[in-house]
Amino acid sequence: MQKIVFITGATSGFGRACAEKFAANGYDLILNGRREERLEALQKEIESKFNIAVLLLPFDVRDEKAVFTYINNLPAEWQNIDVLINNAGLALGRGYFDEGDLEDWNTMIDTNVKGLMYVAKAVVPFMIQRKQGHIINMGSVAGKQVYEKGNAYCASKFAVDAISKGMRIDLLQHNIKVTAINPGAAETEFSIVRFKGDEISAKKIYEGLQPLTAEDIADVIWYCTTVPKHVCINDLTITCLQQADAVYFNRNK
Numbered sequence: 001m002q003k004i005v006f007i008t009g010a011t012s013g014f015g016r017a018c019a020e021k022f023a024a025n026g027y028d029l030i031l032n033g034r035r036e037e038r039l040e041a042l043q044k045e046i047e048s049k050f051n052i053a054v055l056l057l058p059f060d061v062r063d064e065k066a067v068f069t070y071i072n073n074l075p076a077e078w079q080n081i082d083v084l085i086n087n088a089g090l091a092l093g094r095g096y097f098d099e100g101d102l103e104d105w106n107t108m109i110d111t112n113v114k115g116l117m118y119v120a121k122a123v124v125p126f127m128i129q130r131k132q133g134h135i136i137n138m139g140s141v142a143g144k145q146v147y148e149k150g151n152a153y154c155a156s157k158f159a160v161d162a163i164s165k166g167m168r169i170d171l172l173q174h175n176i177k178v179t180a181i182n183p184g185a186a187e188t189e190f191s192i193v194r195f196k197g198d199e200i201s202a203k204k205i206y207e208g209l210q211p212l213t214a215e216d217i218a219d220v221i222w223y224c225t226t227v228p229k230h231v232c233i234n235d236l237t238i239t240c241l242q243q244a245d246a247v248y249f250n251r252n253k
């Protein structure tokens with residue numbers, strides 16, 4: 001039987017690259033994201049390239065009712081989820097705490113924290129039933145170290161760090177692996193979203209750097225799922241060579 005991976009935020013960046021990587025390795029895919037037309041195009045592309053099946057779940061991870069309705073009603077043949085890549089997320093704005101936009105804060109916390117928890121909570125019963133499964137939560141270097149003007153986004157990723165640790169403890173009895181992946185700067189649509197379409201500010205984040213690519217992170221995630229059954233990679237922080245942590249960079253002049 002083919003294995004199944006469920007990827008949230010598959011319409012772009014890390015999620016999309018993971019979809020390609022897992023499909024190329026024979027997994028059937030459950031793909032989530034809000035932009036349905038992108039999901040449909042990706043489904044077509046992947047199904048034409050690889051001999052695997054794709055199921056689309058186009059919901060907003062912030063929508064508690066939609067998350068549980070879609071996942072609780074998965075067709076029986078899609079319930080045996082082997083790997084959940086809990087990746088959907090975003091940053092909005094980069095400014096001092098006192099300048100913070102409440103709507104941006106709510107969106108980040110609702111998506112990166114509550115959305116991630118809803119999806120895991122909905123998927124976990126299927127894994128418990130089979131006494132196996134692997135949950136991969138997308139953290140960040142921003143969840144390991146706070147940087148200036150990072151406030152609410154950093155808080156959301158520190159929460160992912162705590163949730164990953166908590167899930168690993170609580171799901172231990174059910175034989176479920178939990179891995180937290182914490183990337184540094186990676187050039188995806190992340191910064192364009194963060195700066196609300198301002199491509200010049202987005203580009204500046206990667207100036208003088210050879211940043212990570214989405215494929216770099218997909219490769220690492222894939223590796224985490226290929227270690228022997230008795231091995232669990234708990235937590236990985238990955239940066240490009242020119243980044244030491246959330247703050248220090250060695251940019252080309």
Ligand code: NDP
Pocket residue numbers: 008009010011012013014015032033034035036038059060061062087088089090091111112115138139140141182183184185186187188189190191193214
């Ligand atoms: P992208 O902007 O390229 O992709 C983000 C994905 O998340 C999109 O597919 C988007 O889909 C989805 N998404 C956002 N909000 C929602 C929502 N409410 N419901 C469902 N899907 C949603 O960015 P990345 O690939 O870089 O980011 C993926 C994850 O990696 C995020 O959690 C981010 O915080 C984290 N990260 C990114 C880093 C980077 O430098 N790029 C570094 C460290 C962590 P759609 O808009 O169609 O819903």
Ligand code: 8X3
Pocket residue numbers: 139140141142183184185186246
């Ligand atoms: C994304 C990386 O450094 O922009 O989580 O916070 S950073």
